[in-house]
Amino acid sequence: MVIFTCSAQHAAVNSGQYDFYGWMPNAPSTMQEPPPTHKGRANEASFLFTLPDVQTTVNIIATVWLLSMEAADARHLHEFVEEHFTEDFPNHKVKVFQRELKRLSKEIQKRNRGLELPYNFLDPKLVESSIAI
Incomplete structure (x- = not known):
């Protein structure tokens, strides 16, 4: 169980982080507005306003990229x-x-x-x- 947890399970959840989170709308790190409370009222403008700003996105993507990199050793x-x-x-x-x-x-x-x-x-x-x- 220890070998699995520290190798395969970790690889399954860690290695693909950048592939998934590198496209910020897949999983925004922050939301600037609460989610809609009624169906059908959200539109493209409200969706875009809810997403994090560019600097926050850059910081999160850089962090995820670093976490997904394979160690040199x-x-x-x-x-x-x-x-x-x-x-x-x-x-x-x-x-x-x-x-x-x-x-x-x-x-x-x-x-x-x-x-x-x-x-x-x-x-x-x-x-x-x-x-x-």
Whole structure:
């Protein structure tokens, strides 16, 4: 559970932030007016007046861009640089885990070939092995 939470789950919610929030109307960081209370009364002008100002938008998009960037020293889930185990059984389990991650990565890449907009955020080759901010 710890490995999943600090790798795949984090990648699922973090890696695509800029893709989603980079277009501010998808999720405005602030609203300058309360939401409409009656259906049919909102129009384009009231919608635009409700959105945050340019400086706020720039600050939020820059923050989301920074949070979505991969760290320069990133280590991915399938990479095991340090050897923490000397016994055969845990080393075998690490190798089995790595093989399964490679298989999943190939499956994800194969599935994505047919998609207009591929979903790569959970490809084990791209998922960081920890949370790095």
